[in-house]
Amino acid sequence: MxxxxxxxxxxxxxxxxxxxxxxxxxxxxxxxxxxxxxxxxxxxxxxxxxxxxxxxxxxxxxxRHIQPIQFEDAGDSLALERLAAYLNGREELAGQKVAMHLRKSVDYFWTESPGQLREWIQEQLQGLNAEFTVQDPAWVVSIYADGAAIYAGVSRPEDNLSSWNGGAIRFRKDDGQISRAKFKLMEAEKEFEIPFSSFRHAVDIGASPGGWTSFLLERGLQVTAVDPALMHESLRKAPGLKILRRNANEVKFKENEFDLLVCDMSWSPKLMAKLVTGLLYSLAPGGTAVVTVKLMHKKPLAMIKEIIAMFEGERMQIQRAKQLFHNRDEITLYMIKY
Ligand SMILES: C[S@@+](CC[C@H](N)C(=O)[O-])C[C@H]1O[C@@H](n2cnc3c(N)ncnc32)[C@H](O)[C@@H]1O
Known part of the structure; x- marks a missing residue:
């Protein structure tokens, strides 16, 4: 085989x-x-x-990410020349939009930055007449260099599981950004292609200090934020925001009041799932839910299966379960109610 x-x-x-x-x-x-x-x-x-x-x-x-190894050589300068020769022979790259993803460990002989190494390689490939780009490439050339070897492969971006180098999507922290947690929802938007601006009214469970809430407000939604802890002061009088300083098991909503439910409670996964499923009456059919699931146990794959089953039992269709680059000891579930 x-x-x-x-x-x-x-x-x-x-x-x-x-x-x-x-x-x-x-x-x-x-x-x-x-x-x-x-x-x-x-x-x-x-x-x-x-x-x-x-x-x-x-x-x-x-x-998170997978890249083929089609070329492998020792980790020295001559190997770089051989890599350039190899890539020049990959005719499918000629005249195409090509993204060059390069990762290099600190003990690789090339001491300058990965960016400079990428530029050097791109210069060697001028004969291909390729358009080196980050956006919408037809092909990705992935190179990984460490002290022992250099590996490379050419693939379609969709076959790498992520169109980002190593699956690492990075955002710039804005001045006044309330929490790094906001990056999780920004990544979910890109990774799962969730059209946040198309929703009208969201409930954010475990909302404090308010990174997710601020993201949803920026997307033009009305937000009901639930958390016994204080929201960041910049949000306390934000238009479109209702703050409920309560435990999520004490709140009552109208049926189908929301078209988006988000929850980032960093709590025991089963208790979280129980609590959130208890509030699903407030999510209209067709509504979206984005929930982080903390990984507390030694067997996360079995635990994730159990949590997914709890949501599936409540008319939630799982769209994706994924550990995002910005998730720490947790994964993110993206679901739609039917
Ligand atoms: C990781 S933080 C949320 C960060 C938030 N997503 C952000 O972007 O700033 C978790 C929050 O969940 C809240 N929390 C934990 N248990 C809760 C419960 N039963 N009901 C409501 N909030 C809860 C905590 O008070 C804490 O503020």
């Missing part, structure tokens, strides 16, 4: 679960660690087409 090799990336500390996901999809997986708990090489017993198809059919939760 044909085997294919990939560099796989998960959030720091979650590589073992990404490996488990690959094992469930492809059977025995031979893997070698590149960056402890985060980046590893996996040899999968399937053709590249099959790998892409199976991953697309069952999108993983913890495996």
């Amino acid at each position: 044909e085997a294919s090799r990939y560099i796989c990336t998960a959030n720091h500390g979650f590589a073992a679960y990404a490996q488990e996901e690959l094992f469930r999809l492809f059977g025995a997986v031979k893997s070698t660690q590149l960056l402890p708990g985060e980046v590893f090489i996996a040899t999968l017993q399937a053709s590249p087409e099959e790998v892409a198809a199976r991953l697309a059919q069952q999108l993983p939760v913890f495996l």
